[in-house]
Amino acid sequence: MATAEPVVVNAPLAPAPELAGPLTQTVNVLGSGGSFSGKQAYVQDLGRIGGIGVSAKYNSAVEKGYLPLTATVADVDQNGNVATANVTATLPNGVTRTMPLSFVQGPSPTGWQLSQQSLFTLAGMLG
Template sequence: MPQVPAPDLAGPLTQTLQALAGPGSFRGKAPFIQGGIGRIEAVAADRAYQNAAAQGKFPLSFTIANVDQNGGVATADVTATAATGGTATQNIVFTAGPSPSGWQISRGSALNLLSAVG
């Protein structure tokens, strides 16, 4: 029996990523990160964002492929492309949660994505 394809989550997942990659302090982006973000983590993330912005890496564009949903957890291969042309592809874990998009990025995926792009 063929597998039922995942519902079209590309839009909400992209919205989550765009909110995280957009301007503004990471303290205000806490609803998009599973478990929120602590004060020290927010300061470190803001610093990494400012450094990447100074290098001309923003805005980022995202391509989402291979979405798989199992209940309140979804995984997807996310390719982030920086304004400088650099790209990074990672498998990202999202969880259903109380964000405007209805999805949050897992804490581990958020840290990995920041490291890869920043």
């Protein structure tokens, strides 16, 4: 009779300070202003409809002067292909906010994409 092996569902996060650079670059590319076109590679798959909505909101934020923003990343932890970090984003008007964001490994130039939920969290800062 076979015995079942225990499975760890919620493995502990491992500190991963070496990811701060790629994650910072991911957020800074997304917050660089200009058109949203070409930035989809830095976000977890939004689908066609989600991409259209995000693009419209992004372009509106650019028009209102909310972008570009600058970001710094700290306290990076990794669990498999997911990383979490405290991201401090500063808008052109000086408003600064720190928020926890999640990233997934994916096909972007940095190797990391902002998760869909974290994109909406970051967008919430823009109003």
